[in-house]
Amino acid sequence: MPLLMVAIGIVALLILIMGLKLNTFVSLIIVSFGxxxxxxMPLDSIVSSIEAGLGGTLGHLALIFGLGAMLGKLITDAGGAQRIAMTFVNKFGEKNIQWAVVFASFVIGIALFFEVGLVLLIPIVFAISRQLKVSILYLGIPMATALSVTHGFLPPHPGPTVIAGEYGADLGEVLLYGMIIAIPTxxxxxxxxTKVAQKLVPEAFNREGDIASLGEQKQFELDETPGFGISVFTAMLPVILIAISTIITLFQEMMGAEASGFLTVINLIGNASTAMVIxxxxxxxxxxIARNIPMKNVMDSCSAAITQIGMMLLIIGGGGAFKQVLIDGGVGDYVAQLFEGTSMSPILLAWIIAAILRISLGSATVAALTTVGLVVPLLGQSDVNLALMVLSTGAGSLVASHVNDAGFWMFKxxxxxxxKETFGTWxxxxxxxxxxxxxxxxxFSMFV
Incomplete structure (x- = not known):
């Protein structure tokens, strides 16, 4: 019966969020209790289980998420993101404009959360489409793809970061493997x-779009923005630090070298939290400071970034609470028993569960965290690579965005x-x- 109880909980969550329009965080807490x-579960252990799930999830993520939001806001407010985008556009030229948008969106997507990157890049895409007289969707699909892939697969984005923490996976490995998988994806x-979509819904590529709801967007003259090199370096620095630490550690393990003070320092610097602080x-x-911007303005940008992510942090914490209830309530163990002795790959199973929950709930983060609660007990029965488990859970949580997902409506x-056109594209x-x-x-799992 445990899976029936979970199904009842998911239906209740849908009714609360979509039917009664209740706040997602509040809905998650109510459903966790139910x-x-x-x-x-013993009544005297329910609250402690919910608190442990919420605190454990946010304890791992809050520092990385908060600092990441500040980093992205500083790059945006200084004009660094615009410099990155326009430099790629100018370098690639009109003929390869799609690839310019892909590269720019990928670099910016590593530093900025999906919604922030979308709001920042859409006005730029609209301006380029008008200038070159090409469809906004012709540029919009590659842009949204790069932002979505970085959001779903790459730390320090909240999804892969929190899943890695729950599975106990090495964040550097998740980043390294995520990069290898993200690029061809x-x-x-x-x-x-995009070429296929032009044949599926050709009329969608004639739309003019509407970004009036974004309000007045701050536009910089290029000579007012930081240089391209320093902008890319600043945006990519967390990834660079984590990647260097991971590569050095992998070489150390391959060569069988003993741990040393140097490696300890490298691991400290390459820890996601330390990398974000640096x-x-x-x-x-x-x-x-280098651009003579008053420190008060810089700190105002940091404060604004935290204000914008407050509710998202609570929603992630609520997802963690629901996940912990599933684990402490024995649902995960029940799922493990169901699949005991099965030949199905845990990677595939995690993807299937995350995909079903994503289609049902809409929220990729909630779907991923609920999946963790169901599959964690399976990991003790398998020697599956934990980093690939993180990526498969993240991939499953992206599938089939539709009317219960905010991203669907933003894109539309x-x-x-x-x-019809949104279903045929987004x-x-x-x-x-x-x-x-x-x-x-x-x-990739065949080789690692």
Missing amino acids: VAILLG VIIAGPIF SLLVAIYTMG EYFGLSM TILETLISVVGLAFILL
Whole structure:
């Protein structure tokens, strides 16, 4: 019966969020209490389980998420993101404009969360499309692909970061493998899929779009912005530090070298939290002090960034609470027993569960965290690579974005699409990212 109790909880969550329009965080906490009772958990342990799930999830993520939001805000407010985008556009030229958008969106997507990157890049895409007289969707699909892939696969984004923490996976490995898988996924789901979408819904590529809801966007003259090199360096610094630490550690393990003081320092610097602190300090200098921006303005940007992510942090914490209830209520152990002795790969199972929950709930983060609660007990029965488990869970949580996902409506409204056209572009795009990502993860699992 445990899976029936989970199904009842998911239906209740849908009713609360979509039917009664209740806040997602509040809905998750209510459902966590309800499912805990249905699962027969001792009444005096329910609150402690919910608190442990919420605190454990945010304890791992809050520092990285908060500092990441500040870093992205500083780069945006200084004009660094605009410099990155326009430099790629100028270098690639009109003939290769799609690839310019892909590269710019990928670099910016590493530093900025999906919604922030979308709001920042859409006005630039609209301006380029008007200037070159090309369809906004022709540029918009590659842009959305790069942002979605970085958001779903690459730390320090909240999804892969929190899943890695729950599975106990090495964040550096997740980043390294995520990069290898992300690049071909972006190419297939971006420029290549655009050609297919032009045949599937050709009328969508004639839309003019509407970004009036974004309000007045700050535009910089290029000579007012930081240099391209320093902008890219600042945006990529967390990834660089984590990657260097991971590569050095892998070489050390391959050569059988003993741990040393040097490696300890490298591991400290390459820890995601430390990397974000260092990167933020560098950004305060490169995007603020070096450009004679008053420290008050720099700190105002940091404060605004935290204000914008407050509710998202609570929602992630609520997802962690629900996940913990599933574990403490024995649902995960029940799932493990069901699949005991099965030949199905845990990577595939995690993707399937995350995909079902994503289609049901809409929220990729909640789907991923709920999946963790169901599959964690399976990991003790398998020697599966934990980093690939993180990526497969993230991939599953991206699939088939539709009417219960905020991203669906953002894409529809900004690009002025009908429902049919949004399903034919955005929904298929997200599904393609998920499926192609899974295919590369399964392929990669044969070698690691």
